[in-house]
Amino acid sequence: MMQSHIRQSGAAAAAAVALFSYCTAFGREGKKEENGSVGVHHLVAAALVEWRPPRRHAAISSAPLTSFYPNLAICEPIRDVESDNDDDDDDNDDNDSDVGFYYLRMNPKEVERTSLSDSHAIFGALSGTGMIERYDIYRRVLDDVAVERKPRGGSSRREVVIVNLSVGDKLNGHGGIVHGGILSLLFDEAMGWAYECLRHEDDWLDDPSSPVTAVTANLTVDFRAPFVEGSEGVIRVYHDERKGRKIYFTAKLESKDGEEMAKGSFLAIRMKYL
Numbered sequence: 001m002m003q004s005h006i007r008q009s010g011a012a013a014a015a016a017v018a019l020f021s022y023c024t025a026f027g028r029e030g031k032k033e034e035n036g037s038v039g040v041h042h043l044v045a046a047a048l049v050e051w052r053p054p055r056r057h058a059a060i061s062s063a064p065l066t067s068f069y070p071n072l073a074i075c076e077p078i079r080d081v082e083s084d085n086d087d088d089d090d091d092n093d094d095n096d097s098d099v100g101f102y103y104l105r106m107n108p109k110e111v112e113r114t115s116l117s118d119s120h121a122i123f124g125a126l127s128g129t130g131m132i133e134r135y136d137i138y139r140r141v142l143d144d145v146a147v148e149r150k151p152r153g154g155s156s157r158r159e160v161v162i163v164n165l166s167v168g169d170k171l172n173g174h175g176g177i178v179h180g181g182i183l184s185l186l187f188d189e190a191m192g193w194a195y196e197c198l199r200h201e202d203d204w205l206d207d208p209s210s211p212v213t214a215v216t217a218n219l220t221v222d223f224r225a226p227f228v229e230g231s232e233g234v235i236r237v238y239h240d241e242r243k244g245r246k247i248y249f250t251a252k253l254e255s256k257d258g259e260e261m262a263k264g265s266f267l268a269i270r271m272k273y274l
């Protein structure tokens, strides 16, 4: 059981409850996941540490998308929404006490406080009513039992990040349908966060504390169904494998009803000199 490190704010607690409700409504997290664990409705929010770029990154500081914020992934749980022994909606699952994971929220308000806030596509220019109205990022964290059962650092596929999003009516291509380029953007960002979260939580990089950043080398998206304006959705990002500097992810965008609207794959390449 996670200990609560109290840095509680009403807004953060509300956010955790909101995601809990959302995930419950989606009915996904009570099911078996790819890592064999069972969803536990521990939903928490994050406290973030202010961070300024160290000097050795000055060479890329003028390129917004290669600026980065390592400590965004340093979070502390502030609230357990549900204990392991609480009732679970999934009656078919008899492994409810076999805990698996919880979510930590990456607070977008912290992103907005950074120097990127105005120039960032999602949290800056395209943020607002009618555009990207919500882009809440949650890092999925294995709890202690799951970590013991399945040591970190493996190459097996697992969910890393989910993004709870909604898009308004000003980012369309065809009438009433969100532009595919916008969905690609939303995927790109989500998978970038997955990279960042993995880098901090895991031992799969040579030195997790090293300020090694990455860029998107390749992004592909399959559009499976029209994502209509004014829709809410969830992006789920999975880490697939790593080959040296190349880190592979896949992702899917689900509608509020759980329908797969789009899926994507993503290759992040760690920069040679950063």
Ligand SMILES: CCCCCCCC/C=C\CCCCCCCC(=O)SCCNC(=O)CCNC(=O)[C@H](O)C(C)(C)COP(=O)(O)OP(=O)(O)OC[C@H]1O[C@@H](n2cnc3c(N)ncnc32)[C@H](O)[C@@H]1OP(=O)(O)O
Pocket: 065, 066, 067, 068, 069, 070, 072, 188, 189, 190, 191, 192, 193, 195, 196, 213, 214, 215, 216, 217, 218, 244, 246, 267, 268, 269, 270, 271, 272
């Ligand atoms: C992933 C982001 C994580 C960010 C984390 C920090 C922030 C955290 C906070 C908040 C999250 C924010 C999240 C934001 C997300 C947005 C990210 C973007 O949109 S980034 C802007 C668009 N992308 C560019 O501008 C790149 C431009 N391209 C390049 O700079 C280079 O081409 C680069 C670095 C990608 C590769 O160049 P080389 O010189 O380092 O490497 P070579 O030798 O060419 O390739 C190495 C290996 O990769 C393969 N490779 C290279 N490019 C490939 C490609 N396009 N497709 C497939 N393979 C490729 C090669 O075949 C080679 O493979 P073999 O080692 O031989 O097996």
